[in-house]
Amino acid sequence: MDTFVIHALNALLYASVLFLIAGGLSLIYGVMRIVNLAHGNLFALGAFVTASVVGQWLAGAPTIVLYLFIPAGALVAAGVGALLEPTLLRPFYRRAEEYQLLVTFGLLLILEDVMRFVWGPYPLSASALFEKAGSINVGDSLYPTYNLLVIATGGVAALFLWAFVYKTRFGVVLRATSQDMRRASALGVNVNRVFVQAFTIGCFMAGLGGAIIVPSQSAVLGMGVDALVLSFIVVVIGGLGSLEGALVGALIVGIFREIGVNWFPELELAVLYLIAAAVLLVRPSGLFGRAA
Amino acid sequence: MSTVAVPFQVRSPVKALAWWLPIAAMLVAIPHVIPPYQTILLAYGLVMAVAALGFNLLLGYTGLLSFGHSAFFGAGAYVVAFMLKYLHVQSMELYLLGTIVASFALSLLFGFVCVRYTKIFFSILTLALSQVLWSLAYKFYNVTGGSDGLRVSTPTLLGVALGSNEDKINFLAHSYYYYVLAVFVVCLLAMWIVVHSPFGKALQAIRDNETRARFVGIQIRKYRLVAFLVSGVFTGIAGALWVPLNGLTTPDILYWPFSGEIVFMSVLGGFHAFSGPIVGAVVFNYLKTAAVGFTTYWQGLLGLILVVLVLVLPSGIVGTLTQLSAAVRKRLSR
Numbered sequence: 001m002d003t004f005v006i007h008a009l010n011a012l013l014y015a016s017v018l019f020l021i022a023g024g025l026s027l028i029y030g031v032m033r034i035v036n037l038a039h040g041n042l043f044a045l046g047a048f049v050t051a052s053v054v055g056q057w058l059a060g061a062p063t064i065v066l067y068l069f070i071p072a073g074a075l076v077a078a079g080v081g082a083l084l085e086p087t088l089l090r091p092f093y094r095r096a097e098e099y100q101l102l103v104t105f106g107l108l109l110i111l112e113d114v115m116r117f118v119w120g121p122y123p124l125s126a127s128a129l130f131e132k133a134g135s136i137n138v139g140d141s142l143y144p145t146y147n148l149l150v151i152a153t154g155g156v157a158a159l160f161l162w163a164f165v166y167k168t169r170f171g172v173v174l175r176a177t178s179q180d181m182r183r184a185s186a187l188g189v190n191v192n193r194v195f196v197q198a199f200t201i202g203c204f205m206a207g208l209g210g211a212i213i214v215p216s217q218s219a220v221l222g223m224g225v226d227a228l229v230l231s232f233i234v235v236v237i238g239g240l241g242s243l244e245g246a247l248v249g250a251l252i253v254g255i256f257r258e259i260g261v262n263w264f265p266e267l268e269l270a271v272l273y274l275i276a277a278a279v280l281l282v283r284p285s286g287l288f289g290r291a292a
Numbered sequence: 293m294s295t296v297a298v299p300f301q302v303r304s305p306v307k308a309l310a311w312w313l314p315i316a317a318m319l320v321a322i323p324h325v326i327p328p329y330q331t332i333l334l335a336y337g338l339v340m341a342v343a344a345l346g347f348n349l350l351l352g353y354t355g356l357l358s359f360g361h362s363a364f365f366g367a368g369a370y371v372v373a374f375m376l377k378y379l380h381v382q383s384m385e386l387y388l389l390g391t392i393v394a395s396f397a398l399s400l401l402f403g404f405v406c407v408r409y410t411k412i413f414f415s416i417l418t419l420a421l422s423q424v425l426w427s428l429a430y431k432f433y434n435v436t437g438g439s440d441g442l443r444v445s446t447p448t449l450l451g452v453a454l455g456s457n458e459d460k461i462n463f464l465a466h467s468y469y470y471y472v473l474a475v476f477v478v479c480l481l482a483m484w485i486v487v488h489s490p491f492g493k494a495l496q497a498i499r500d501n502e503t504r505a506r507f508v509g510i511q512i513r514k515y516r517l518v519a520f521l522v523s524g525v526f527t528g529i530a531g532a533l534w535v536p537l538n539g540l541t542t543p544d545i546l547y548w549p550f551s552g553e554i555v556f557m558s559v560l561g562g563f564h565a566f567s568g569p570i571v572g573a574v575v576f577n578y579l580k581t582a583a584v585g586f587t588t589y590w591q592g593l594l595g596l597i598l599v600v601l602v603l604v605l606p607s608g609i610v611g612t613l614t615q616l617s618a619a620v621r622k623r624l625s626r
Contacts, residue, residue, distance in 0.1 A: 097412055
């Protein structure tokens, strides 16, 4: 029973972080019809910023201060997103999709090396927070308390996002733009502003994923590229552009990854792809996707 | 898709020969003129040109952007390494045969899933599927050597092995270079025939207007699948040619950023032109070598070049040169 609970918690932990990344990717696609290949790098950026703020600059500060500064990475990622959308991506909306993918691939290469330049090639950690949080008893086993915080953050983020998209005026504008950009524009919606906002929120989520996970792991170069591939599996299962899909997809991937890691470590990724392929054969646009 | 079809310019055969003969003569003479290191660099370029040529049958002619061609390239390379390690095969011809069979089977499998989709979904799916192979190559350490990869010694070419006192560099810069050149020319001709055949024209019709192509009676999914197969096999052949040059195959060539490099090459050369990916692959190879020698941050430099390229010269080197020469000719004829 204890091991079951621990496996379930691990699956949830993984799903929380994945939801933050893939949810942002999906939100951006849903509104702007653009797949940002550099999205994973914003996740990595969040991790690096939080690791250097919490793990280095503020090392030794009271724990409560450290907790307050965890979102620093998310804010920086959001800021970078708010800068990138109008300057680099906006000229590409009218052009063929291959160019959009190419420009974001170029961006990925640039961001990867910018991070290498700023933080050097070595892993960066902020493990003090993780260690200070200690662990709690699950039956006879111990489980790190910090991981529960990550799970809670993922849950709260999902809740906030749902409320934001379905219960606020801005959410209405967002959904309207997503369904019919031209008509929304004709009705007086400032589409450019909605795009910047959606992109910024998406980047904020990715950055938050990185920021929240970095105390329990380290920030390493290449983590963004790996994260992107996993979030692709999530959106393929859940349906690109759907937030519910990202949530369900993240849970499915989280659960099967936990099973894979423990029982078939070599086939961990392959199992995930098999699930994605199975979903696609049954429902071509993903579990929650709109028919293309 | 908003790509504009560029009408194919029919040149007279004499004019075409005037273009191609000097280039061919140069490619044949080059190992005797430039240092071996430079020749090997060119051989890498030609190998990548085969890969990009195959890739561009999908992007340029069928309108499908694959971000998973590293799978076929890597499959080609690993098949050679496996044939050497487990079957003790040393003949390059058998390697090529094995690669063709393997990459055909692999593209059939991937293509079956992927050609149901187009646009971004196609790109994501090819990318995701290619990463299965990467994770397998990475994790099955006993079979694939994991991140250390597998070593591949110099193969025999048409039954002729590396002489016992022959320098390996010299072998690669001469015998192997000509071998690569020959395979490149065969692939070039084969692709030329494919894109100018009724089949190739049908692919372009699908690219330009899917609905209309369906009305004409083209079975779209079948055509796309065949294009996917041809494309995958070409890229697989390139992978097999690449291993002896590199002497080692690692999971890096299965990792999806490598697919991005193949895309980069085709766009650099210009994916609307038949010769675009070839020019792009050779130039990219020099560009990357120069960038690696120039700075630790070569990756970012290449990314910057890609962004500028897409913003300023979306039709690539060949496309831009064609436009320039057309403008010059117009001015002269006035």
